[in-house]
Amino acid sequence: MARAVSTQTKIGWTIAAWIVALLIFFPILYTVITSFKTENEAISGFNMIPSFTLDSYREVQSQYNYFRPFMNSVVIAVGSTVLALLVAVPAAWAMAFSPTKHTKDILMWMLSTKMMPAVAVLVPIYLIFLRTGLMDTRIGLVIVLMLMNLPIVVWMLYTYFREIPGEILEAARMDGATLQQEIVHVLTPMAVPGIASTLLLNVILAWNESFWTIQLTTTNAAPLSAFIASFSSPQGLFWAKLSAASVMAIAPILIMGWFSQKQLVRGLTFGAVK
């Protein structure tokens, strides 16, 4: 009896959850469907079944070779994230385990650096990039995106590290563990989920950054944000083509997100789980 009710309730909740999920996902789904339509289908009213043509993809590819911006996006997103972690892990570690009375203020200050509107500093940065030869290089973008996301990375890691109970540390020290042993054997395993989800979140943020990546590149380092800027204004009938280009720009990160969803969620606590 109780079981029957619970199955019924479960079905009820399932239906509700699926409706909500599909509504939220719908814009993406419809874009994917439209990308397989012909241009005429794309504008002739609501239609969920395309004719599965690949014409739009071919057209987009012939206009802009997808491979190069794709590789640039990968290199820039991963590179800036790894660099940010290299800098941020020690900093967050120190802040979490040897806090001073200024730690909180420093963290807030770090976050506040993100509030500067990027466009206001474009000309200075552009000039610096020209002088140092960083213009249109992946290294240049890696550096900028690393700095842009560093505050979030430090903060996220800090909140995560802080949840690692200090007693374990104490216990290890009592057992005569050296600092190195402490880090390798005790803390690292506990910190990995937090680092993993910080990494994933940062890759997403870097992948989706679309101001600096357009303004500081021409051809060599231009990532997918520049790719999409080549298709963003209508040219007669362009709905299917725009959909195809959009799908090409978001598919890699979307698929990565789907596969790593569990890891992403596990560490995405910002110290909010108590």
Added chain:
Amino acid sequence: MAHSIRALAGACAVVALAAPAMAETLTIATVNNGDMIRMQKMTKPFTDANPDIQLEWVQLEENILRERVTTDIATNGGQYDVLTIGTYEVPLWAKQEWLTPLSDLPADYEVDDLIPAVRDALSVDGTLYAVPFYAESAMVMYRKDLAEAAGVTIPESPTWADIKTAAEKMTNKDGEVYGICLRGKPGWGENMAFLTAMANSYGARWFDMEWKPQFDSAEWKAALTDYLDLMTNYGPPGASSNGFNENLSLFQQGKCGIWIDATVAASFVTDPDNSTVADQVAFAQFPNKEGVDNHGNWLWAWSLAVPATSDAQDAAKKFVAWATSKAYTDEVAAADGWRAAPPGTRTSLYENAEYQSAAPFAAMTLTAINSANTQKSSVQDIPYTGGQFVAIPEFQGIGTAVGQQFAAALAGQMSGDDALAAAQSNTEREMARAGYPK
């Protein structure tokens, strides 16, 4: 140091490109419109003839491209070797000495074949600073079948009253046919290009001889009132977000009776592959108000220029000469038919019998371009040049801000009078900041 970082970063890219030794790379910045995309696909003859020149393309949406290119040229960045810019930028940038003069074009380029109005618009003190890729004026495009069914005729040189009558009769909102489609999307190159030309044809002007804005004049009021009246009664829904491209789509799908816009659209609306009304389109001159001898004076040419900072000047000049040559036109004609030839740049194209028969709009386009006077676009005295724009550096900002006010009026968020008043005070403010009168 600077170079080593760059070399290091670029190493992968260089390997991937496997460039032949000594090759020069041209970085070409273009707008992502149809003709430019076609050019990118048709460069084989050029690269075959110049195996030591490599072409790299940067294609961006118009506004982003303008931002990128302007930042680069103003900071002497030298990121680009060939720029796609319009008749608005060429004289302004040439005066800043940002562009390389194109005075030594090869003899077979036949520089005298360029249509004089276009050539003048790209020259400063008789020196050419950019070569036209395609050029346009504005004209009326309308549906023969709808006009016939509605029992109206649009004369070759219509007045705004003619247009209004025709738009009214052609409108059938239940059938999703709107009598008239005009630009409403805010932007100095979008709704303000059209509205400036329309205002010209009403006898209005942007500034008087003391650079005082004239939105409080009776002429502007008449022009804007009629525009709003036309669009609210006979225009499509959502007109305040329609620009050139949106209207093109609407017209191609048979949703517009009349469309007044750039002449370059003619080849798209008569293209049977993309247009459902290809064989039903007729053309007329840009309208004027009764008693005002002015047909808008719209003139625009997407042109190729070589920035002074380019480190491959000779190769770049070779390229721009090729891309705007007669030979290129012939190639396009051979590949995609004469109707697709880049219009508006060369007199010889309009004397070509094949083109004339393939392009029913040829004569009207040429008339429109030839009659555009960009030196004096208003019937009143004006201190500025330019046709559907005012050729001062501040115009991009001012034009777009004013365009926003007029778009708000079109969207019904404020009255036409309020929009004009806001435009007036806004422009006064900007002009004072820029230090006018100079």
Added chain:
Amino acid sequence: MATRQTQSLARLMRAPAIILLLIWMIVPLGMTLYYSFLNYNLLNPASTSWAGFFNYKYFYTDPAFWESIWNTLVLVLGVLLITVIGGILIAMLIDKPIFGQGIVRILVISPFFVMPPVAALIWKNMIMHPSYGVFADIAKFFGMSPVDWFAQYPLFSIIVIVAWQWLPFATLILLTSLQSLDGEQMEAAEMDGAPALSRFFYLTLPHMSRAITVVILIQTIFLLGVYAEILVTTNGGPGNASTNLTYLIYRAARLNFDIGGAAAGGIIAVVLANIVAIFLMRAVGKNLD
């Protein structure tokens, strides 16, 4: 002894991040501050001159200035409201035992992976377009005339797009918090006959308060800087109806190429953002300890 060693080590570990961010902040900020006192237009670099406080005065006397501040507030608060309330509801929904939980979760978080210009393009052209959008198709199906979203409800449309992008983030964080809720306590309350609503207000909500704080803090930082969605859809219009402060600065810098004016706007924005930050910390900061 160990502590002294650890402390100097800690200082060493903190240093790179702090120094890098210090440089990243001070160099551009210093240059922006400098530019903000110049008459410097990119299109006319030759006539650059000292401007004093003129750029600041010019920026805040812009008729669009106060409107843009108001729009910024509406945008940030609107998106926060939608994402927090929506996030709580959705988190509670997908926390229930349901079939296909994994897939549902994937679908719900997907918008977060879409880059802002693409999100704006999708909504503008596929969903809200007055002729070809899905909303227009629905309206036509019911015999109504389609709404021109970006002309009639510009700010609301942008709030919808931005909220759609941030809803997954809020949902995820709130979900992790929800999952750590003590089940026994909840059961006990249920046994005592506490109605669902009061269980929610007395147990669930207080438990999630910290997560809500985090959502508000992080999102505010990003929401203050929204401009790509505006650029793609409305260009700040019609009129100034959807111009926020960041877009106003964008307009000065990228359309007027007024570097001095944009720099002054940037400094004003930084000051305001920090006021917001302090206010935010006062209001919700206690939750973070």
